[in-house]
Amino acid sequence: MTTWNKRYAKRMDGVNSSIIRELLKLTQIPGIISFAGGLPAPEIFPTEICAEATVHLMKEQGQQALQYSTTEGYAPLRQFIADKLNKMGANLTVDNVRITSGSQQGLDLIGKIMVDPHDKILVERPSYLGALQAWQAYQADFISVPIDNDGIDVDKLEEALQSKPKFMYILPNFQNPAGVTLSLERRKKIVALSKQYDVPIIEDDPYGELRYEGEDLPPLIALDEDDSVMYLGTFSKTFAPGLRLGWVAGPESVIQKFTMAKQGADLHTSTFTQMLLYEIAKDGFLDEHRQLIRRVYKERRDIMLDSLEKHMPEGVTWTRPFGGLFLWVTLPETMQARDVFDRAIKNKVAFVPGYAFFPESDSGYTGHNSMRLNFSNAAPDKIEIGIERLGRAIRGS
Ligand SMILES: Cc1ncc(COP(=O)(O)O)c(C=O)c1O
Incomplete structure (x- = not known):
């Protein structure tokens, strides 16, 4: 049998399977509310306009669109x-x-x-x-x-x-x-x-x-x-x-x-x-579509910020982003986000523990008490429920 593992290049030694990918597997559990990924809200993808433009493109420039083209x-x-x-x-x-x-x-x-x-x-x-x-x-x-x-x-x-x-x-x-x-x-x-x-x-x-x-x-x-x-x-x-x-x-x-x-x-x-x-x-079209995305994500961000205010215990802080998809929660120093993660999964809510975003080769900084929350993907009615579950996980239950 071929011994593949002796043949990998040295440079692959430091490349581990992404923690996020591993964690995202857990977020497939039915009923989980996930703040873990970085996914856009699929319900506002412009599918209709893509369908129309595809037909138009194929009719008008189909041969060019299906051909090889320049690297540039x-x-x-x-x-x-x-x-x-x-x-x-x-x-x-x-x-x-x-x-x-x-x-x-x-x-x-x-x-x-x-x-x-x-x-x-x-x-x-x-x-x-x-x-x-x-x-x-x-x-x-x-x-x-x-x-x-x-x-x-x-x-x-x-x-x-x-x-x-x-x-x-x-x-x-x-x-x-x-x-x-x-x-x-x-x-x-x-x-x-x-x-x-x-x-x-x-x-x-x-x-x-x-x-x-x-x-x-x-x-x-x-x-x-x-x-x-x-x-x-x-x-x-x-x-x-x-x-x-x-x-x-x-x-x-x-x-x-x-x-x-x-x-x-x-x-x-x-x-x-x-x-x-x-x-x-x-x-x-993108200018118009951006207005819709901004409206939808702003609402979700606001719901998440209000819910954090309501459900987070004393000593927990978080960033207040002016845009984008994420906010960052800092737990008290003595807490480990990894332990909170295990309890959170039991409570059916997911996030990414902050240590995933700290380079390993730069030791000493682990971000052990931090977590990333995504607010663009979960539906508005799920966000407060998820944050309430997370609050319980942080409190230890
Ligand atoms: C900071 C940053 N850079 C790059 C990417 C990669 O994005 P894509 O390859 O989809 O353009 C992402 C995706 O989440 C990101 O957050």
Whole structure:
């Protein structure tokens, strides 16, 4: 029999099965109210418009949509994305933009083109698990910098930059997992620090368009004048994740390297979904649809915040996100979110224990008493019931 396990590459040693994936299996139990995943609300997916646009696309451009296409991506869609970012203050052309198969692919390909074994990558603490996993596979070491309600702590960031990381990974809006937003002042400071220490920025912004209160803030790519930012975006949260459409935008030289890496990965992102999305987006449908998403998620966020107020015991705190899909709960120091998780599953409610979002190689910070709650997926009438169950699990029953 073939001994496969002797043949795996060294770089897979540090790659464990995702805790989230394991936990999500538990959330399949019937009757569970899940705040664990990061899923959009499927009942507002624009299925009708997709059906109509598919028929139209097949009739009008079917042969092109079903054919191989360029690694760079469908040019009209890339122009649409450049225009969208330019409205936020960036200065991009179609040549600065590449379509990816979800922004997760962008993270992986950034690892592929930039990370050598034991390179240091600076991340927020806590950070997006999918990025940590993607870069672990390239044998990265992580240094993490804490966040507070205004995003990453810029003084600690400056200290960490002394150790010369290869790049810094910043989640500016309604951060996954904690839901916090980087203030304008800190955005400007980060761009200045990037220049001062010559450390480029990977800006990951899947949630920026899902703001429920306050003013939009410029992305880092719009504040930067030195070609120091690679920006990752996605249609997963503003349209539908199943299409697997995201993008990277950045300096042309990096974008070209990126394209070579993508060619080896999948030749190109689905021609069909790129053309379908463009067909739907070109006359402004996404702007209209975004209003609906914002309305629905704001209501769910508000119900969750009110329910937490009602059902959480003394000593428990949580973030109050201005947008996005998540909030972050901190339990008293002496408590373990993992123990709460076991009781919560018995009570038929699920969440992700916070330790999943702390890089393992950056030991000492475990987030043992924190948890991430998603508020976009559960129906409004289930949210308060779920939070009441969670309150009981925290109290120990
Ligand atoms: C911060 C962040 N980046 C990237 C992704 C990946 O998104 P996708 O590959 O669907 O575009 C997610 C998904 O939840 C995310 O939260």
